[in-house]
Amino acid sequence: MTTPETMKNILILPGDYIGPEVMAEAVKVLEVFKAEGEPIAWSFGHLGGAAYEAEGHPYPPSTQQAARAADAILMGAVGGPKYDGLPRAVRPEQGILGIRKDLGLFANLRPALAYEALAAASPLKPELIAGLDVLIVRELTGDIYFGQPRGRRKTADGHDEGYDTMHYSVPEIERIAHVAFQAARKRRRRLCSVDKENVLETSRLWREVMIRVGRDYPDVELTHLYVDNAAMQLIKNPRQFDVIVTGNLFGDILSDEASQLAGSIGMLPSASLDANNKGLYEPIHGSAPDIAGQNKANPLAMILSVGMMFKYSFGRTDLADRIDAAVRKVLQDGKRTGDIAQPGEPVIGTQEMGAAVVDAL
Ligand code: ATP
Ligand code: MG
Numbered sequence: 481m482t483t484p485e486t487m488k489n490i491l492i493l494p495g496d497y498i499g500p501e502v503m504a505e506a507v508k509v510l511e512v513f514k515a516e517g518e519p520i521a522w523s524f525g526h527l528g529g530a531a532y533e534a535e536g537h538p539y540p541p542s543t544q545q546a547a548r549a550a551d552a553i554l555m556g557a558v559g560g561p562k563y564d565g566l567p568r569a570v571r572p573e574q575g576i577l578g579i580r581k582d583l584g585l586f587a588n589l590r591p592a593l594a595y596e597a598l599a600a601a602s603p604l605k606p607e608l609i610a611g612l613d614v615l616i617v618r619e620l621t622g623d624i625y626f627g628q629p630r631g632r633r634k635t636a637d638g639h640d641e642g643y644d645t646m647h648y649s650v651p652e653i654e655r656i657a658h659v660a661f662q663a664a665r666k667r668r669r670r671l672c673s674v675d676k677e678n679v680l681e682t683s684r685l686w687r688e689v690m691i692r693v694g695r696d697y698p699d700v701e702l703t704h705l706y707v708d709n710a711a712m713q714l715i716k717n718p719r720q721f722d723v724i725v726t727g728n729l730f731g732d733i734l735s736d737e738a739s740q741l742a743g744s745i746g747m748l749p750s751a752s753l754d755a756n757n758k759g760l761y762e763p764i765h766g767s768a769p770d771i772a773g774q775n776k777a778n779p780l781a782m783i784l785s786v787g788m789m790f791k792y793s794f795g796r797t798d799l800a801d802r803i804d805a806a807v808r809k810v811l812q813d814g815k816r817t818g819d820i821a822q823p824g825e826p827v828i829g830t831q832e833m834g835a836a837v838v839d840a841l
Contacts, residue, residue, distance in 0.1 A: 487519045488794055491550035493527040493543065496563075496572060497767035498777035498830075499556025500530075505779035505834025506554060506786050512841050513799060527579065528558025528572035538575030539582070547579055552793040553760040554785060555579075557767040580620065585752040585760055586652075587659040588618040588731065589792065592718075592738035592748070597811035600822050601744055604715070609741055614714075614721045615667065616738055617660040618731025620752065622652045623682075625728050648682045648727065650689055655755060657693035660725035664700045666797065670722035672703045674710045674730055686727065707734070714738055739764060746778030746819040749785035751792050759793045761785040771818075775829035778817040780807055783837055806840035813840075 492507070494500035507522070514520055525543040526534045535542060538558070547553055559572035568574070579585075594602065594612035602609050627645035635641045664671040673690040675683035687704060694702040705713065707730045713720065714734065718741055726734060739748050745765040753759045763781030771777055787803035790796040814825070815836045821827045828836070 487521055488551045489549070490520060490522040490789070491543075491546050491553045492522050492524045493553060493555045494524065494530070495527060495556030495558040495767060496529040497557070497560045497769045497772035499528075499558065499767055501772070501775070501777050501830050502763065502779040502782035503554065503556045505830060505837070506782045508834050508838050509783055509786050509803065509841065512838055518799070522554075527555060528575040529560060529563040530558075531575055532563065532566065532570055532572065536570075538570055538572050539578035543579070544582060547583060550758075552758065552789045553579075553583075554782075554789065555760055555762040556782065557763065557765060560767045560769040560772075562769075579760065580752060583758065583760065584754045586619065586621045586755075587656055587751075587753040588620045588735070589659075589663065589751040589753065589788070590616045590618070590735045590739070590748065590764060591788075592616065592735075592742050594742050595747070595808065595811050597808070597814075598742070598744070598747070598820055601820055602741055604718070604741060609718065612718050612741060613667075614718060614738055614741075615663060615723045616731060616735045617656065617663060617723060617725040618735055619648075619652065619656040619725075619727050621728070622648045623728035646680065646682050646729070648686060650685070653686050653689040654693055656725060657690050658696075659753060660723055661693065661697040661700050663792075664723040665697065666791070668722040669699055670701045670703070672705055672710070672721055672724050674705050674707050674724055674726035674734065676707050676730075677704070678706060682727070690725070710734060711737060714741070735764075744778065744819045746781055746817065747784070748781050749788050751785075751788045753792060757793050759789065761789045761793075775831055776818055777830045778819050779830050779834050780817075780837070783807065783834070802841060803837075806837050809840040810836040 494503040525546045563572050592614045594609035599606040624644045624646040627647045630644045675686045677683040677687045748764045750764050751759045787800040791800035818827050
């Protein structure tokens with residue numbers, strides 16, 4: 481028997497183009513666990529272009545209410561050419577920015593994992609990525625993206641100039657530090673903080689705070705790298721890393737770099753967390769309008785996002801591990817959607833891939 485308090489409520493926001501297609505396969509995975517008696521329930525809402533069409537706003541009040549009440553949120557990608565002509569305030573991307581801000585999601589977690597069965601898709605040699613498992617923790621709310629003042633002005637000698645301001649406060653650094661140290665504790669207990677401390681004042685503060693917070697986690701080994709060196713090390717010897725924590729700008733760049741080590745954009749999940757591990761889980765890929773409606777999209781990133789949800793929001797590493805193992809099994813069995821197939825390999829569709837994962841589970 482499960483009491484209402486232990487029931488986990490999941491809000492599902494399928495999104496646009498391939499979003500609903502990959503989400504349908506993720507729901508099949510939820511159905512497997514529910515049938516096993518796991519205390520999960522879910523409901524559907526609108527976000528992005530679909531929300532604008534249904535309710536006139538990319539993050540409508542009904543979704544706001546449901547998102548605030550939910551224990552976790554699964555999201556498909558939003559946006560696409562259908563919505564390009566909309567006024568800026570109601571573009572699909574405003575839905576994502578809106579929900580992130582509304583829920584106070586400040587930590588973005590992106591694993592970069594190498595799947596042996598897909599080694600041929602990686603730009604790196606198989607021996608460099610065998611067993612690769614890196615987690616990048618990126619701060620999402622501060623840094624140069626939102627810093628004021630910013631704008632355009634004239635220089636003293638009359639040239640036009642653009643300027644931005646990078647800043648981080650101690651509380652902002654502390655909270656992302658705790659997320660990163662806690663994530664490292666669930667893994668191999670090594671955390672590498674990435675900054676540019678030799679040049680930037682924000683980075684000097686970042687490093688000081690990381691070291692101070694690190695005293696609360698004596699079981700986690702803390703190291704530091706300059707961002708330029710980190711970018712190089714990710715290619716040269718990516719397996720040296722367990723968890724990487726960094727600011728918004730450096731994290732944006734490094735997480736895209738790391739995503740390619742694993743091969744396909746269709747394989748990578750992500751989590752965005754608040755201070756209580758309430759999270760929004762989504763694939764890193766976009767809405768892929770070019771393949772929408774053709775049963776071609778790879779649903780594995782969306783399915784792996786469900787695994788991250790169980791691990792980070794519900795503390796169910798066991799279910800996350802089962803999803804990871806099922807994904808590895810279908811890849812080992814040679815199941816391939818178009819994005820991860822090598823020339824000549826037979827290709828299956830979105831729904832067939834979802835069904836294969838359910839079988840493997
Ligand atoms: P966004 O701006 O929303 O990030 P994008 O323009 O960067 O979008 P995506 O929508 O991620 O791009 O698509 C980039 C390419 O990757 C496209 O060719 C698309 O078909 C492919 N792609 C993205 N996701 C998947 C997926 N799940 N399965 C297969 N191919 C995918
Ligand atoms: Mg993109």
